[in-house]
Amino acid sequence: MSQPLLEVKNLKKYFPIRAGFFRKVVGHVRAVDDVSFAIQEGETLGLVGESGCGKTTTARAILRALEPTDGQILFRTRSGEVVDLASLPEAELRPLRREMQMIFQDPFASLNPRMTLFDIVGEPLLVIGGMRDRRRRADRVAELLELVGLRREYMQRYPHAFSGGQRQRIVIARALALNPRLVVADEPVSALDVSVQAQVLNLMMKLQRELNLTYLFVAHDLSVVKHFCDRVAVMYVGKIVETAPTQRIFYTPRHPYTAALMAAVPIPDPRIRSAMTPLEGDVPSPANPPSGCYFHPRCPHAVDICSQEPPQLQEIAPGHFVSCHRAQELELVGIGGPATQPQDASPSGAQN
Amino acid sequence: MTPDNSSPLLSVRNLKTYFFLDEGTVRAVDGVDFDVLPGQILGIVGESGCGKSVTIKSILRIVEKPGRLVDGSILFRAGGQEEPVDLARLDPKGKRIRAIRGAEIALIPQEPMAAFSPVHTIGDQILEAILLHQDVSQEEAWRMAVQRLDEVGVPDPERRMRAYSWELSGGLRQRAIIAMALACNPRLLIADEPTTAIDVTTQAQILNLLRRLREQHNMAIIFITHDLGVIAQLADYVVVMYLGQVMEAGPVEQIFHDPHHPYTRALLRSIPSIHSPSHTLLPTIEGSIPHPFNRPPGCPFHPRCREAMPDVCNRGFPQRHAIDAQHSVHCFLYSPAQDGPAIPAATASEPSRQP
Numbered sequence: 071m072s073q074p075l076l077e078v079k080n081l082k083k084y085f086p087i088r089a090g091f092f093r094k095v096v097g098h099v100r101a102v103d104d105v106s107f108a109i110q111e112g113e114t115l116g117l118v119g120e121s122g123c124g125k126t127t128t129a130r131a132i133l134r135a136l137e138p139t140d141g142q143i144l145f146r147t148r149s150g151e152v153v154d155l156a157s158l159p160e161a162e163l164r165p166l167r168r169e170m171q172m173i174f175q176d177p178f179a180s181l182n183p184r185m186t187l188f189d190i191v192g193e194p195l196l197v198i199g200g201m202r203d204r205r206r207r208a209d210r211v212a213e214l215l216e217l218v219g220l221r222r223e224y225m226q227r228y229p230h231a232f233s234g235g236q237r238q239r240i241v242i243a244r245a246l247a248l249n250p251r252l253v254v255a256d257e258p259v260s261a262l263d264v265s266v267q268a269q270v271l272n273l274m275m276k277l278q279r280e281l282n283l284t285y286l287f288v289a290h291d292l293s294v295v296k297h298f299c300d301r302v303a304v305m306y307v308g309k310i311v312e313t314a315p316t317q318r319i320f321y322t323p324r325h326p327y328t329a330a331l332m333a334a335v336p337i338p339d340p341r342i343r344s345a346m347t348p349l350e351g352d353v354p355s356p357a358n359p360p361s362g363c364y365f366h367p368r369c370p371h372a373v374d375i376c377s378q379e380p381p382q383l384q385e386i387a388p389g390h391f392v393s394c395h396r397a398q399e400l401e402l403v404g405i406g407g408p409a410t411q412p413q414d415a416s417p418s419g420a421q422n
Numbered sequence: 423m424t425p426d427n428s429s430p431l432l433s434v435r436n437l438k439t440y441f442f443l444d445e446g447t448v449r450a451v452d453g454v455d456f457d458v459l460p461g462q463i464l465g466i467v468g469e470s471g472c473g474k475s476v477t478i479k480s481i482l483r484i485v486e487k488p489g490r491l492v493d494g495s496i497l498f499r500a501g502g503q504e505e506p507v508d509l510a511r512l513d514p515k516g517k518r519i520r521a522i523r524g525a526e527i528a529l530i531p532q533e534p535m536a537a538f539s540p541v542h543t544i545g546d547q548i549l550e551a552i553l554l555h556q557d558v559s560q561e562e563a564w565r566m567a568v569q570r571l572d573e574v575g576v577p578d579p580e581r582r583m584r585a586y587s588w589e590l591s592g593g594l595r596q597r598a599i600i601a602m603a604l605a606c607n608p609r610l611l612i613a614d615e616p617t618t619a620i621d622v623t624t625q626a627q628i629l630n631l632l633r634r635l636r637e638q639h640n641m642a643i644i645f646i647t648h649d650l651g652v653i654a655q656l657a658d659y660v661v662v663m664y665l666g667q668v669m670e671a672g673p674v675e676q677i678f679h680d681p682h683h684p685y686t687r688a689l690l691r692s693i694p695s696i697h698s699p700s701h702t703l704l705p706t707i708e709g710s711i712p713h714p715f716n717r718p719p720g721c722p723f724h725p726r727c728r729e730a731m732p733d734v735c736n737r738g739f740p741q742r743h744a745i746d747a748q749h750s751v752h753c754f755l756y757s758p759a760q761d762g763p764a765i766p767a768a769t770a771s772e773p774s775r776q777p
Binding site for chain 2: 120121233234235236263264265266267268269271272275276290292293294296297298299316317330331333334335336337338339340341343348349350352353
């Protein structure tokens, strides 16, 4: 394989916990703890996990919206040169900003209500693109609005006039203004209604094909991830526990946490009601994680070694990385669950 | 209803709740009918603005101003009584509804964080609910509260009674809310998107818990969600709503495997199925949900409907068409406008049929 567009190596982001009068640092929240992955150009990598697992922090650290504590973020620029975004000073980072953009979760919070669409979508053109000429900017904004399926006449309107799905299109238009190569999308459709979600996902797929975009897609909705991503990385308490091509990870997961996640997805078919017992307990705090493998207190397959030694991410098949001591021996089932048995109708016998 | 060993616990008929704003009237719920049988899990699905939350607020009579229940009946068979009470006719601040609300009909609200007071312990808040509705001593109430927490799977319930809501994790907080809702053994539990704010593994735990509680207490549950996956996994009977009206209602099996309404079909098609091939374009529903002030005339879905018939679907709301005893749909594809006796003026000019 060629040099990936983005390669994250041992990325760490710790937040200090301060206490006492002198605000002394008494510990760290290890929000992102030694995360490594790579994304090829034109590919979509899904980053999934439960709330608090560090997926958003990872996404933000890659764009240097947060300063990483440690690690490397190797990015291949348009000129072919590989730079480490993690250590680049802000001044040198600035010209690279146009190559990577972000789409946020909440389209109601990410658009300034007092700016028109022309100002919103045109702002990156002016600030980073240096496009001073108002007419040229208007042409480009019109082009972008049409690209995302909005009418160019909307340019003079304010965001309040648009629905959630349309707002997300505006956010996408803004992100695309400077022809980025990497787009980090943090839960781009989870705030949208089901009927509108599909429109935005279709738009993102179309744009990827037309503009050869690379997506880092942060999400918690696994059915969306399965539909949208080429590869998936599963995070648990700041660490990546498994990475694999989408089909593999959904049908033959090798980490017990991935399998538990898959089993918990409610399948929209009443004939497949999984009789599986869900995962017990809660996600541990990244400020005080358990010993050994972070998942061992909840893991149904845990053995002695799991509580003593943290497992390493190992490649068990081409492109399939797992961090589990028992990855080779466990037989896990993927999506749909094992005992998918059709249940009887209501026990009240109401629907004869 | 079909003759059945159990008559409905709750029967909502022609419920209308409007919001009277300066800009105009929002018909948030506009003629909704459904029944809940004892021990049944009824799922109400719909997207934002479909009136699902306002429907349950109307049942509990907690619609805020400027909203008002303008028409319809909500017959509820309160415990130990033969005659149902019409909740729609009760004074929303009166004694009668206050005795039912929280005791016989309990609510699991959407935001577990917002539902608990941060300055009172979990125990105090559950005790308050028990002491308000039941004539028991403080000690007895404490014992009952601990038992409830234990029942919903809160580990170490004695200790959690003294904890504050912000000390609990999302899953535990949701369980504590359920314990509080169950405090008085309600006959009907209303859950308003109880799992939207939590993760899938916790969601699976909560869904299992609700199933178990239904079986143990023969409690009826109205479950509101926009997540079709959750509905498929949990509900017995499904009501599909769009812009304040019922589009289709039927047993869960038929809604998912034999949907009749174009909206239900489109909704089911537009969710990425876990079995569908990746990277294909998803079928979409054109356009977006109209703003409540710009409600389309006729069937509210017709501007987005692929099967909309010009001069029919924009003329009036279709009559209920029964597909079988359980399954019904409101759509002109099944109940032609000509047959409907109650279709307003527009159809009066008979030759409106295409020449």
